[in-house]
Amino acid sequence: MAKRRGKVIVIAKPTVAALAIISTAAGEVVFVRQQRGPYAGWLLLPSGKIEFGESAQDAARREAVEEAGFEAGELTLTGVYEIRAENGSYHFLMLAFHAGTATQVTAGGHHVDGVLQTAVDEAQPHPTVMQILNDAGVARYPARDIKAGLRRDGILMRGHLTATAGTPT
Numbered sequence: 001m002a003k004r005r006g007k008v009i010v011i012a013k014p015t016v017a018a019l020a021i022i023s024t025a026a027g028e029v030v031f032v033r034q035q036r037g038p039y040a041g042w043l044l045l046p047s048g049k050i051e052f053g054e055s056a057q058d059a060a061r062r063e064a065v066e067e068a069g070f071e072a073g074e075l076t077l078t079g080v081y082e083i084r085a086e087n088g089s090y091h092f093l094m095l096a097f098h099a100g101t102a103t104q105v106t107a108g109g110h111h112v113d114g115v116l117q118t119a120v121d122e123a124q125p126h127p128t129v130m131q132i133l134n135d136a137g138v139a140r141y142p143a144r145d146i147k148a149g150l151r152r153d154g155i156l157m158r159g160h161l162t163a164t165a166g167t168p169t
Helices: 055-067 127-135 143-153
Strands: 002-005 007-010 015-022 029-034 048-049 069-073 074-085 091-099 102-104 111-119 155-160
Touching: 002 091, 015 029, 015 055, 015 069, 015 127, 015 155, 029 055, 029 091, 029 155, 048 055, 055 069, 055 074, 055 111, 091 127, 091 155, 127 155
Parallel strands: 015 091
Antiparallel strands: 002 007, 015 048, 029 111, 069 102, 074 091, 074 155
16 A cells, blocks of 8 residues: 655555464463564564565564564464554564474563563453454454454454464454
8 A cells, every 4th residue: 555645656555574472381371572563562372574585484583583482383373363453553463383392591671671481371461462362262352352452442353373363353
């Protein structure tokens, strides 16, 4: 989509990114508190842009180490999501992977305000994360809470290649 700003035309395109769902041996999930971007302050999953020439799985692994300090083992694709702001301020295409195993190797903390390992029922992550965790079979957040949070924040989210694919949230 082209947007005209003064005499310059800006070509906007979705940001393609990957995330890692890291479950610990104790049955907890690793969350990061986002420091910047549209979800600053929220609990998210380690994620970031896929760099040119990098596979989606490698991006998820890199972000798991940089943000959370965990080295992910085998990764399984659990969903692909299109996440857009109603006001047009951002548009993500997010590939979600679940780590079969993960080992803590550093303290993490790159561009995050903290790392939290906790049971999903004790966490209040961003509504997009709630949906991603539900689709991966890791959590059971109420659909009404997810829909209300997305509506409140003006977010359009559609899952592709998930158990709930085709269901607009």
